[in-house]
Amino acid sequence: MNRTTGGRPVTPPKTVAPRPARRRGPRRHTRRDLAVLCVLLGLPVLLDLALVWGPTLASVALSFTTWDGVGDIRWAGLGNYADLFADYPRFWPAVRNNLLWLAALGLLATPFGLLLAVLIDRGVRFSRFYQSTLYMPVVLSLAVVGFIAQLILSRDQGALNALLGRQDNPVDWLGDPDLNIWMVLLAACWRHTGYVMILYLAGLKSVDPELKEAAAIDGANERQAFFRVVLPALRPVNVIVGVITVIEALRAFDIVYAVNKGRNGLELLSVLVTDNIIGEASRIGFGSAIAVVLLLVSLGFIITYLVQELRGEQRR
Amino acid sequence: MVHSSDNGPGGCAHRAVRGVSRRSLLRGAAAGAGAVAVPALLTACGDGPGDGVTLGSNASDAVPKRAYADAFAAYEKKSKKDVKVNTVNHENFQENINRYLQGTPDDVFTWFAGYRMQYFARKGLLADISDLWRGFDGFSEAVRKQSTGEDGKQYFVPYYYYPWAVFHRKSVFRTRGYEIPENFDQYRALARRMQKDGLTPFALGDKEGWPAMGTFDYLDMRANGYDFHIALMRGEKSWTSPQVRQVFDLWRGLLPYHQKGANGRTWQEAAQSLQQKKTGMAVLGLPHPGQQFTAENRADLDFFPFPEIDPAFGKEAVEAPVDGFLMAKKARNRAAAEDLLKYLATPQAELIYLKSDPNNVAVNSRAGTGSYDALQKKAARLVSGARQISQFMDRDTRPDFASTVLIQAIQQFIGDPDDIDGLVNGIERQKKQIFAAD
Numbered sequence: 074m075n076r077t078t079g080g081r082p083v084t085p086p087k088t089v090a091p092r093p094a095r096r097r098g099p100r101r102h103t104r105r106d107l108a109v110l111c112v113l114l115g116l117p118v119l120l121d122l123a124l125v126w127g128p129t130l131a132s133v134a135l136s137f138t139t140w141d142g143v144g145d146i147r148w149a150g151l152g153n154y155a156d157l158f159a160d161y162p163r164f165w166p167a168v169r170n171n172l173l174w175l176a177a178l179g180l181l182a183t184p185f186g187l188l189l190a191v192l193i194d195r196g197v198r199f200s201r202f203y204q205s206t207l208y209m210p211v212v213l214s215l216a217v218v219g220f221i222a223q224l225i226l227s228r229d230q231g232a233l234n235a236l237l238g239r240q241d242n243p244v245d246w247l248g249d250p251d252l253n254i255w256m257v258l259l260a261a262c263w264r265h266t267g268y269v270m271i272l273y274l275a276g277l278k279s280v281d282p283e284l285k286e287a288a289a290i291d292g293a294n295e296r297q298a299f300f301r302v303v304l305p306a307l308r309p310v311n312v313i314v315g316v317i318t319v320i321e322a323l324r325a326f327d328i329v330y331a332v333n334k335g336r337n338g339l340e341l342l343s344v345l346v347t348d349n350i351i352g353e354a355s356r357i358g359f360g361s362a363i364a365v366v367l368l369l370v371s372l373g374f375i376i377t378y379l380v381q382e383l384r385g386e387q388r389r
Numbered sequence: 390m391v392h393s394s395d396n397g398p399g400g401c402a403h404r405a406v407r408g409v410s411r412r413s414l415l416r417g418a419a420a421g422a423g424a425v426a427v428p429a430l431l432t433a434c435g436d437g438p439g440d441g442v443t444l445g446s447n448a449s450d451a452v453p454k455r456a457y458a459d460a461f462a463a464y465e466k467k468s469k470k471d472v473k474v475n476t477v478n479h480e481n482f483q484e485n486i487n488r489y490l491q492g493t494p495d496d497v498f499t500w501f502a503g504y505r506m507q508y509f510a511r512k513g514l515l516a517d518i519s520d521l522w523r524g525f526d527g528f529s530e531a532v533r534k535q536s537t538g539e540d541g542k543q544y545f546v547p548y549y550y551y552p553w554a555v556f557h558r559k560s561v562f563r564t565r566g567y568e569i570p571e572n573f574d575q576y577r578a579l580a581r582r583m584q585k586d587g588l589t590p591f592a593l594g595d596k597e598g599w600p601a602m603g604t605f606d607y608l609d610m611r612a613n614g615y616d617f618h619i620a621l622m623r624g625e626k627s628w629t630s631p632q633v634r635q636v637f638d639l640w641r642g643l644l645p646y647h648q649k650g651a652n653g654r655t656w657q658e659a660a661q662s663l664q665q666k667k668t669g670m671a672v673l674g675l676p677h678p679g680q681q682f683t684a685e686n687r688a689d690l691d692f693f694p695f696p697e698i699d700p701a702f703g704k705e706a707v708e709a710p711v712d713g714f715l716m717a718k719k720a721r722n723r724a725a726a727e728d729l730l731k732y733l734a735t736p737q738a739e740l741i742y743l744k745s746d747p748n749n750v751a752v753n754s755r756a757g758t759g760s761y762d763a764l765q766k767k768a769a770r771l772v773s774g775a776r777q778i779s780q781f782m783d784r785d786t787r788p789d790f791a792s793t794v795l796i797q798a799i800q801q802f803i804g805d806p807d808d809i810d811g812l813v814n815g816i817e818r819q820k821k822q823i824f825a826a827d
Contacts, residue, residue, distance in 0.1 A: 142491075143487065143491065160815075160822065162815045228650045228653045228654060229658055245652075245653045246653070247653045248650045248652040248654065249650070333653075336800060337652045337801075349789075349793055352788065353486050353505075356789050
């Protein structure tokens with residue numbers, strides 16, 4: 074199969090890469106081809122410009138105004154950003170929480186999902202059962218996960234305090250700002266783990282068993298075989314999981330909104346954007362400034378990813 | 390990414406795949422166009438000549454929804470005109486009001502009195518109904534003021550109100566021998582006694598962010614007077630002033646008597662704890678405990694006005710949010726809308742509503758109180774005896790200030806009542822930005 078696509082070839086290639094042979098000669102495009110190309114490429118480009126770049130640039134522009142959605146648009150220069158960084162008490166907690174989210178999903182849920190995938194892939198008993206159980210939460214929307222979390226974690230009527238026998242002195246799992254972010258992260262990780270597991274399971278199934286056999290013959294123990302051979306062979310899956318983790322962390326919104334509208338310890342940048350823009354009296358300018366911050370953070374990750382991908386492409 | 394390199398030059402397979410995807414693409418496009426077209430069709434329906442008035446309602450809860458339906462049905466029967474009601478989830482309705490009013494709003498829609506109405510009048514989104522008001526009868530001067538915009542014109546048809554007060558169970562007070570506190574010292578003493586008796590004195594749930602605002606309003610109006618409170622809400626007074634610090638200080642003194650973990654509790658749970666006799670008192674509006682008490686328990690529910698703090702201000706101000714109707718500037722069927730509003734301003738229309746929703750009181754003073762239960766009668770007396778009527782914190786100030794600053798500030802205070810300096814400084818800084826934006 075496509076052994077050469079999994080990053081650097083692990084075993085020395087037995088044959089020369091068949092790439093030149095695959096390339097077809099230069100082809101003439103007929104007028105019909107060109108028309109089809111124009112439609113197929115042009116339409117998406119137009120849609121992309123209108124639906125993605127247009128709103129993005131509009132947000133950037135609006136972030137320098139004090140527009141409230143009704144009156145005239147007045148320029149405010151960098152005023153919104155100055156207010157945001159200096160005087161908006163919810164901003165830095167939101168940034169911190171977004172980073173926490175990234176760390177929890179990336180450093181806890183993802184490795185745990187990988188571990189589960191490896192265990193299940195090795196064929197423990199009832200592995201099908203575990204597989205479906207662990208994947209179950211992925212089917213739920215995070216908003217629903219939030220509602221479930223409330224049933225379990227609510228202070229007065231939640232199941233957890235009842236189970237712990239703490240009805241007289243209950244723990245305020247979702248109301249205490251020092252606690253609730255961890256509870257919500259736990260729920261988010263619960264879902265993300267299953268997601269990551271299923272991706273890695275698919276990846277592990279496609280790893281050529283010959284690789285592991287070869288490693289074993291070369292005297293590698295299980296751990297070495299996994300970290301030196303299997304994991305590098307999973308590079309495409311690793312990239313996908315990494316991207317998904319970053320996206321999940323940055324777009325996190327629904328669960329905290331379901332729990333307490335993202336207030337009182339559950340602030341996230343996405344919540345601040347909606348709070349300010351989709352309110353009764355919209356602070357569109359100010360909200361756009363927060364959105365631009367979120368955009369810049371996302372761009373950081375997107376650019377890093379693209380650069381890495383393109384470099385990898387060149388190396389291949 | 391994974392490139393499939395073993396795909397031969399299978400043009401035929403390719404074409405088949407493309408054919409399928411194009412067909413499903415077309416199907417998707419058709420569905421998409423349908424989704425876009427449906428709302429347009431819906432609005433087109435309302436445009437037809439001879440059609441009745443359309444009404445946007447935020448009454449998505451079962452009880453008020455049914456009560457409104459009764460009132461509109463009575464109007465339809467009387468006028469032979471149709472009322473087409475579009476009910477939207479309560480919170481969503483509020484959150485989308487800006488876009489709603491700028492898009493294609495219904496002719497008439499439900500809203501709140503006071504500053505929260507004036508704000509939209511100032512933006513030019515509401516229709517002036519001063520002419521209608523000249524024909525209205527039975528509204529007090531205070532209510533008229535709450536229905537008037539900053540330009541002196543009327544925009545609002547008041548419908549019902551509900552006062553905020555300190556709610557409790559008669560049986561609990563009777564069996565334990567508690568007395569109704571008249572002033573703040575007695576209030577605190579009562580709380581201390583309840584705590585000694587093993588009862589949590591005050592129920593409090595502020596998960597939604599607004600229920601605790603009522604306590605702030607009352608503390609401020611009792612300690613600093615109505616005028617100061619309203620000036621503060623309009624951004625004219627400083628939040629770092631000693632008066633505001635005093636309010637938070639008084640509140641901090643009471644917090645140990647409140648249910649712990651208020652930020653994680655909904656107001657329904659708080660009202661239930663009152664109903665279950667786990668807590669002794671709760672500062673809430675009439676519908677809140679009203680909805681949580683069963684019919685047989687309702688007779689046991691009672692309230693007293695928030696006690697006096699400064700004798701100079703006594704108990705003269707009462708917090709009584711007024712709900713009612715507005716006409717959109719973009720109303721298409723103006724004549725029909727005015728006719729409906731005229732009807733809704735009558736005492737009969739209010740009473741039809743209150744028949745199925747007894748947790749409110751009619752605004753029109755000519756509405757007979759014969760059908761009221763004891764609690765409603767007491768509520769009506771409380772408000773009619775008030776020198777000043779406030780609406781509520783989030784109705785007396787700018788909506789953006791209330792929702793993006795005050796909700797968070799009060800939750801922060803409940804979580805950490807000791808950092809009053811940091812709290813009021815933070816509010817004041819944000820207030821300056823928001824009030825300067827216009």
